[in-house]
Amino acid sequence: MDSPADTTPLAALLAQLPQPQPGRRKGALHGSTVAQLRNLIVTGALAPGAKLNERELCLQLGVSRTPVREAIKTLTQDGLLRALPNKSSVVAELDVGEIEALIDVVSTIEGLAGELAAARATDEAVAEIGMLHYRMMLHHTRDELPGYFEANKAFHRRIVELSGNPVLLWIWELLALRVDRARYSSNLWPKRWKMAIQEHEQILAALTAGDAALASQRLREHVRNGLSGLVAALKDKAAKSDSA
Amino acid sequence: MDSPADTTPLAALLAQLPQPQPGRRKGALHGSTVAQLRNLIVTGALAPGAKLNERELCLQLGVSRTPVREAIKTLTQDGLLRALPNKSSVVAELDVGEIEALIDVVSTIEGLAGELAAARATDEAVAEIGMLHYRMMLHHTRDELPGYFEANKAFHRRIVELSGNPVLLWIWELLALRVDRARYSSNLWPKRWKMAIQEHEQILAALTAGDAALASQRLREHVRNGLSGLVAALKDKAAKSDSA
DNA sequence: CGAAAAATTCTTGCATACAAGAATTCAGAC
DNA sequence: GTCTGAATTCTTGTATGCAAGAATTTTTCG
Secondary structure (H helix, E strand, O other), X not given: OOOOHXXXXXXXXXXXXXXXXXXXXXXXXXXXXXXXXXXXXHOOOOOOOOEEOHHHHHHHHOOOHHHHHHHHHHXXXXXXXXXXXXXXXEEOOOXXXXXXXXXXXXXXXXXXXXXXXHHHOOHHHHHHHHHHHHHHHHHHHOOOHHHHHHHHHHHHHHHHXXXXXXXXXXXXXXXXXXXXXXXXXXXXXXXXXXXXHHHHHHHHHHHHHOOHHHHHHHHHHHHHHHHHHHHHHHHHHHHHHHHO | XXXXXXXXXXXXXXXXXXXXXXXXXXXXXXXXXXXXXXXXXXXXXXXXXXXXXXXXXXXXXXXXXXXXXXXXXXXXXXXXXXXXXXXXXXXXXXXXXXXXXXHHHHHHHHHHXXXXXXXXXXXXXXXXXXXXXXXXXXXXXXXXXXXXXHHHHHHHHHHHHHOOOHHHHHHHHXXXXXXXXXXXXXXXXXXXXXXXXXXXXXXXXXXXHOOHHHHHHHHHHHHHHHHHHHHHHHHHHHHHHHHO
């Protein structure tokens, strides 16, 4: 049976290598590949402008080109990559102009979320958001940046979810990818932590009161403040690296 | 040369069939496949709930499974399809609740676009948008529905472009897909044509005056009116098909 | 005849093969 | 030594192969 090549034309030889890894279900590769790649981009591990060689990614992620290519297409659609015909895709530059453009859109979207959420806020929902707020404060006191990021994002996300508008949530998630990327790129803004916490408390109060107009306005301003600070930090960083 | 099979192992046989069609450039299949499929879905040629068999689509579109699969992934991300693991993707239902959710988001987004556009409106830009408005009126007088749709969409898009905010345009295009789908699904709303034209004139006036607050408010209301009418029409349709 | 189970067929998910275009290297002329 | 261009290599775009899971049909038992 294990006689030479002519009985096992090639397919059999290859079939031995892949090691199907018993724990892997069938439809899981696309999703996990997207998640891994996205994480590399958002955190900055893959720097803006970096070229993505499909073969390398295959080796690194341990999958074939098909899921890698699908992931690239997905992330291109999300605006994290730029596709050039017949050339390697590259990680999208995060230019400051685009982040400034984000300010208007994200603040408006979250303002709308706050308006709708305030109208639907139950005691339970507000308590849940309050919990997220305190979790964020806890990470703040411990100077835990990643935990702070995560809790902050969860706070905002929960408000958008509370709006009850699935389209709004969809759009918010798309925008949040870019915001996260900008945050990671300039992680030198702990100055704003204190103010952010105060603003969150104001937002919570407006939600508790069910005051839609106030919640909307405070969320709009909170987002605008945060992103503006981010833009300033990025510009500062750019200026320093220019002079260096 | 045309002797039997053993000299042409299989690859050569297959190589004769595809007929590379000289006019086709390399990177064009993904894009055109997406466009064709999207059109089938948006116009309703592929009804909500319809299952997409990849093989059939390959035959119908004359391409292999690779671009078809990529197109399906793309449209799933756009929310036009729903993916089920290990099963055929299906055309997303356009449920009325989701269109109602669209109202808040699209009106807010276009309101923001109007606000930004008014601040940047030059005479030239306003003239261009005015031209689109008159083109729409022309199609109206001729009862040309597709032309009316197209001009209407161009009018709105141009305002969003005029806002100068690329993120806003990106989001608007995503939302416009769903709006278009809803429009096609209930093409029984010519009642609103007259009012829509009047509202467009009001919007144009606000842009001309450079009045950001007014342009924003009028766009918000215009979009809200249009989509609300659409929802009413769809509910009407649903009620009738229930009683039938 | 009906229902349950087994086997077949079909369909998707992933991997790979092949071709066209881009990038790079190397040779040759000046 | 450098510039040009041809040849090679590399990379992406597309097509196809193969296996696992779903659907369907057939078969068998009550």
